[in-house]
Amino acid sequence: MALVEALLAHVSTTGALLAAALLFLVIYIFSISSSSPEDPPGPKPLPFLGNLHLLNLRQPHMSLLELSKKYGSVFRVHFGPKKVVVLAGYKTVKQALVNQAEEFGERDITPVFQDFNQGLGIVFSNGDNWKAMRRFTLSTLRDFGMGRKLSEQKIMDETRYLREVFEKFQGNPFDTTQPVSYAVSNIISAIVYGKRFEYEDPKFQKMVDKANKNIYMTGSAIIQLYNMYPALGPWIKTWRLLMENLQSIRSEIKELVNGLQETLNPLDSRGFIDSFLIHKQSVQESGEKESYFHERNLIITVSNLFAAGTDTTATTLRWGLMLMAKYPHIQDRVQEEIDQILxxxxxxSEDRKNLPYTDAVIHEIQRLANIVPMNLPHMTSCDVNFNGYLIKKGTCVLPLLTSVLRDENEWETPDTFNPQHFLDEKGHLRKRDAFMPFSAGRRACPGEGLARMELFLFxxxxxxxxxxxxxxxxxEDDLDLKPVVGLTLNPSPHKLCAISRGESRPN
Incomplete structure (x- = not known):
């Protein structure tokens, strides 16, 4: 009997594989036959594999940048069986995201992000849910001072906690990853939960560390393969770990939400979650049956805010500290200006306008760090005629941010750390249109104002x-600027010394 069952299982597995192979072949033939002369140019895809033979999945943004040199600023490439249109260069990306924002304003939701968000939340959703969540989120975050004076006080309080951590190392080498991540995470936590957490809190540590690991793993080569061939999911260890981490984070968020629900005062909202719960209660009392204000949407939106509000700013700040150690002459000028003005x-925040060199350095850190090089995937909301090509409705579009932040036509020394990119001949801060670290258009980062304030103050x-x-x-030469590639680009593992500049500093 056991032998029969084994044979049946083998036949079943073989049949499934044959069916999958047939399905991929049909998809490939259909994709080839459905191409037209109006399609953007691009390399011919192979059956099943698409253009994987041309892509380095450990650095896909660099592969796409190289392909743009051959095929131009608008080209197609196949990630497995999926056709993707890539936009390269400042002018092309601006044309799509700003001038034709509606047509390029949908989010392409890859399998791993569908697993994460189920079409809910703010980052990886579309249609009415996205509009409702984005509108409510932006309004509520503004109410709690995101990017304004109220946020400034939260940030300054946190800088003092971070200073204490740095001082404990007494000038000895340490890894900045966790303390910087915890400090930055506490800003979004104070806005979302209405409170900060102690850095030693094990639950807080687990949430931040697992969120950071998920962002890294989401951009890994194996998860990119999963996005192309989602049937592989259960056999991929990284995918299983992602799901375990996700469940753990969601459980912690739900526990925090339940605690806030128990002490909720409709007349005194402590943070984003309170405001959501109050609005949810109001909608229920009005008798409205269909609403986007339910627990799953709350938990997924909070997890979006928590992950995005921690990783990108913390990663940029860590790049900044590393770059200061690597280029001490630039650090000298920053500190001279700070000492003179302050x-x-x-x-x-008001000091920004009087610290143009410091501000230019921060801008250049963001440009060179290039932490979201491929942007997040967009999708066309209708058939689009773009730069002489037809891009059909529902096509995945990658506006390649690395091609904007290092556009040779926009930056004098695109591959060099050069704060002069953002200074005019009088030493005043110079606005650069090709500075797009937060993307642009309808899907631009909603937390840009807060992130800019955090980066400057920290x-x-x-x-x-x-x-x-x-x-x-x-x-200094040993500090490696080659990034560790995940969904975002992190500095290579390193340690720094934070040496106190004297006891005369204010407490």
Whole structure:
């Protein structure tokens, strides 16, 4: 009997594989036959594999950048059986995301992001749900001072906690990853939950660390393969770990939501979650049956805010500290300007206009770090005539941000860390249209104002109080600028020394 069952299982497995192979062949033949002369140019895809033979999945943004040199600023490429249109260069990306924002304004939801969000939340949803969640989220975050004076106080409070952590190392080498991530995460936590967490809180640590790991794994080569061939999911260890981490994070968020629900005061909203719960209650009392204000949408929206509000800013800040250690002459100029203008007092947001060199350095950190090089995938909402090509409705579109932030036609030294990119001949901050680290258009980062404030205050405060250097025996040249590629680009593993600049600094 066991032998029969084994044979049946083998036949079943073989049949499934044959069926899958046939399905892929049909998809391939259909994709080839459905192409037209109006399609953008691009390399011919292979059966099943598409253009995988031309793509380095460990650095896909670099592969696409190379392909753009051959096929132009608008081209197609096949990720497995899926056709994707890539937009390269500032002018082309701006034309799509800004000038034709409606046509390119949908989100292409890959299998892993469908697993994460089920079409809910704010980042990976479309249609009425996205409109409702984005409208409510932006309005509520503004109410809690996102990017304004109220946020400034939260950030300055957190900089002091972070300073204490750095001081504990007494100038010895340490990895900045966790303390910086915890500090930045506490800003969005204060806005979302109405409170900050202690860095030693194991639940908080677990949430932040697992969210960061998920962002890294989501951009890994194996998960990109999963997005092309989702049937592989259950056999991929990384995918299973992603789902386990996700469930753990969602459970922690749900526990926090339940605690806030128990102490909810409709007349005194403490944060985003309270406002959502109050609005949900109001909708229920009105008798409205179909509503986007339900628990699953709340938990997924909060997880979107928590992950996005932690990883991107913390990663950029870590790049900034590393770049200061690598280029001490630039760090010298930043600290000279800070000392001269602030004269020992703590920075405030208003100081940005009087610290043009420091502000230019922060802009250049964002440009060179290029932490979301492929952007998040867009999708056309209708058939689009674009730069002489027809891009059909429902096509996945990648506006390649790395091609904008390093566009040779826009930047004097695109591959070099050069703060002069953002300074005019008088030393004033210079606005650059090709500066798009937050993307642009309808899907631009909703937290841009908060992120800009965080980067300025954290960076200025830390540079005012510490001198950042490589560890003893490590030269500036040894600090490697080659990134670790995930969904975002992180600095290679490294340690820095944060050396106090003197006891005369304010407490």
């Amino acid at each position: 004269a020992g007092r703590e920075p405030v 960076f200025t405060f830390l540079l005012q109080r510490f001198r950042f250097t490589p560890p003893p025996g490590v030269s």
